[in-house]
Amino acid sequence: MSLRIVHYNDPILRKKGEAVTIFDASLRKLATEMIATMHAAGGIGLAAQQVGRALQLCVVDLRESDADFDWELDGAHPPLELFMPMVIVNPVITIAKGTPAEVVEEGCLSFPEIRGDVKRAVEIAVKFQDEHGVSHVLLCNELLARCVMHEADHLNGVLFIDHMTKKTYAKIDEAVKTLVQETKAAAKK
Numbered sequence: 001m002s003l004r005i006v007h008y009n010d011p012i013l014r015k016k017g018e019a020v021t022i023f024d025a026s027l028r029k030l031a032t033e034m035i036a037t038m039h040a041a042g043g044i045g046l047a048a049q050q051v052g053r054a055l056q057l058c059v060v061d062l063r064e065s066d067a068d069f070d071w072e073l074d075g076a077h078p079p080l081e082l083f084m085p086m087v088i089v090n091p092v093i094t095i096a097k098g099t100p101a102e103v104v105e106e107g108c109l110s111f112p113e114i115r116g117d118v119k120r121a122v123e124i125a126v127k128f129q130d131e132h133g134v135s136h137v138l139l140c141n142e143l144l145a146r147c148v149m150h151e152a153d154h155l156n157g158v159l160f161i162d163h164m165t166k167k168t169y170a171k172i173d174e175a176v177k178t179l180v181q182e183t184k185a186a187a188k189k
Helices: 025-040 142-155 166-188
Strands: 045-047 057-060 071-073 086-094 101-108 111-121 123-129 135-141
Touching (some): 045 142, 057 142
Antiparallel strands (some): 045 057, 123 135
8 A cells, every 4th residue: 555645845744753662563564555655656765754654764775776885784795685675763873984975966755856966974874673673783875875864864854955055955946835835735635
């Protein structure tokens, strides 16, 4: 079942998600529905806030990506097919001091057809739990790191437009204003 993706300026997108403490069938069902929704929308990541839930839960799937990135999951390098789509619960991201950053264009399923340049660290470590409550550590770089940071931002009420320079945001300002009006109109229906 596909869920409805919330668009900007819905207030849920600015809510910090509650930590997940119960790892039950309903959490796994939500994660499964989020993965189906992400795939149906052609995305590579989706946060709980984007489907109307303020939880520390997101999903990521880069199996179809052509991007060059590397990873280490729990000290090993398993094939992507063995751990993606990933369910990431209660993530804590660490960026090592001195880690370079780069500016890359990003999009977001809550901002349909709106893209802009965002500066992010090239490499991260993230401690998280899966949908069963099992703890993991993921070291990753490039697109996988960027995707995890983007989704983790959502879990804290931070949006990719918050990372844009004024000059970059100015290029998408009209499209964002139009989206705000469309979101307001849809909420009245």
